[in-house]
Amino acid sequence: MTTRARREREKEERRQTILRAAREVFLEEGFHRATVDSIAERAEVSKGTVYLYFESKESLLAHLLLEGLAALLGYLEEAYAPDRTLDAEERLRRLGWAYLQFFQREPHYFRFLMAVDRGRFRETVSPQTYRQVLEASLEGLNWVVRAIEQGIEEGSFHCCDARQAAATLWATLNGVLELMAHPLRQEMVGVTPDVLYRTAIETVIRGLR
Amino acid sequence: MTTRARREREKEERRQTILRAAREVFLEEGFHRATVDSIAERAEVSKGTVYLYFESKESLLAHLLLEGLAALLGYLEEAYAPDRTLDAEERLRRLGWAYLQFFQREPHYFRFLMAVDRGRFRETVSPQTYRQVLEASLEGLNWVVRAIEQGIEEGSFHCCDARQAAATLWATLNGVLELMAHPLRQEMVGVTPDVLYRTAIETVIRGLR
DNA sequence: TAACCACGGGTCATATACTGACTACAAGTC
DNA sequence: GACTTGTAGTCAGTATATGACCCGTGGTTA
The missing domain is CATH 1.10.357.10 (Tetracycline Repressor, domain 2)
Structure with a gap:
């Protein structure tokens, strides 16, 4: 299916968005002060989604x-x-x-x-x-x-x-x-x-x- | 929610993707010869999704x-x-x-x-x-x-x-x-x-x- | 003319992806 | 040591996407 390729692409993009958000927040706040909520917010996803992509x-x-x-x-x-x-x-x-x-x-x-x-x-x-x-x-x-x-x-x-x-x-x-x-x-x-x-x-x- | 804006944006983007695909297929094939399947394929979505966005x-x-x-x-x-x-x-x-x-x-x-x-x-x-x-x-x-x-x-x-x-x-x-x-x-x-x-x-x- | 068939528009039960209220617990505060 | 606060992680519920399927139409053959 043509759809398959697109869906995988989008999944990878979302993953990257979350990683980028995490990088920014970690750099700004440091690992301990950074919260998963703020990473989710920066990535424009819910916290649940973050945990869907990273354990x-x-x-x-x-x-x-x-x-x-x-x-x-x-x-x-x-x-x-x-x-x-x-x-x-x-x-x-x-x-x-x-x-x-x-x-x-x-x-x-x-x-x-x-x-x-x-x-x-x-x-x-x-x-x-x-x-x-x-x-x-x-x-x-x-x-x-x-x-x-x-x-x-x-x-x-x-x-x-x-x-x-x-x-x-x-x-x-x-x-x-x-x-x-x-x-x-x-x-x-x-x-x-x-x-x-x-x-x-x-x-x-x-x-x- | 921050998420809301992103989701609406993505919805509109999908809609536009489908419209663009339809435009291309209509131009290439003419309205009658064009099939919804080929529009869906070009937009990299399923036919169901096309009908989710357009009646x-x-x-x-x-x-x-x-x-x-x-x-x-x-x-x-x-x-x-x-x-x-x-x-x-x-x-x-x-x-x-x-x-x-x-x-x-x-x-x-x-x-x-x-x-x-x-x-x-x-x-x-x-x-x-x-x-x-x-x-x-x-x-x-x-x-x-x-x-x-x-x-x-x-x-x-x-x-x-x-x-x-x-x-x-x-x-x-x-x-x-x-x-x-x-x-x-x-x-x-x-x-x-x-x-x-x-x-x-x-x-x-x-x-x- | 009637029986058949291929095609393609449209449907819907199912699968996938996402959400955010909630829980549990750790670290502080009095 | 009870009580508060803040946050990592969970999960039942919702939104979104899928494609096998249904069915009418228009063309083809006997």
Whole structure:
């Protein structure tokens, strides 16, 4: 039936509407102060409908996080290009660029991931959700780790703890992205954000040689 | 309830989807050959849903016509500006311009009105629908009639049958609009459509003086 | 001419989606 | 420790959508 496709489309749209509303309310109020009623109201549905699409308030949070991370992972995997042969430095540059892309194209997800991962996140969600989020995050970092390990094997990077090095790169880039959101800081630094971003990547790469 | 507004919006959207589908199918197949099943399919709903929103196949046609005419009447009334004082010629120019606007902004309605009003329309619909459509059409023409009568009263137009003059203007403009849809004819004439349109209006007005 | 059949307008019992008043309970307040 | 408040989560009731079906019409064949 032609109808089938349309109905599924509409269902997915409603789901997304609810997720978007939840994201906004969580960002504005924080998870604890946010109420399911206000999410429902923002999404223009009844509370019952929210529970028709998501089993609990926490699962709204989990879906936001996991879908955001899934999107990021998509960007990273494509950048890494596992089935192409690229040298380690090239891979790192591409991964860094992908992260910037994610930041620019999915600003909501990015902001949300950043906002959630501070404060008492561990106590907020079930151990299960916590584990899933942790695993997805690690999976992201792993693309970077893999590129660095490749560089060590190839002899172009000096020997070091790859995970630690990956974390350094990640933290560095976060710092630059954070700066992008603050015009004042940007002006203080006096460099356009993308030059700064590129410089940051190159600096870390040089440090790894 | 916040929900209320959204639900009414969605209902109206569905209604419009069905109307649009009906318009397309009627134009492609003609009223008789068109089937309600194919309209439902195009609108991605079941036949039952079509009958939930419209009571019959004919009422689909009637709504398309009457809503199209209502839109046109809106343009005309605004152009005539009953509560402002304008001279007759200015009113005619504005009415002509409004008709062009309608043609450009509501091409679907325009095409549909043109297409339906030939062939065996009278036998196709109930006398009731026929009367309503006729009345709405006359109401449109009446704005033109009124402007011409005003010109006669003011002494700027020579005495004539206002209705007949209005029909002349209308037919003239239809001719130009028809031409607009045919690039070849346009090229033959060698004048840009809006110059032609303006000329046509001015010619008729001059003829009325 | 009569028997048949395919088509398509219109119906309605059923299925799906949505609602919001309600319950239960946790966290504060006196 | 009783009492209030606020909110996560439930469910009986309602609104909306579906498509198998009914039935008349107009065309076809014997």
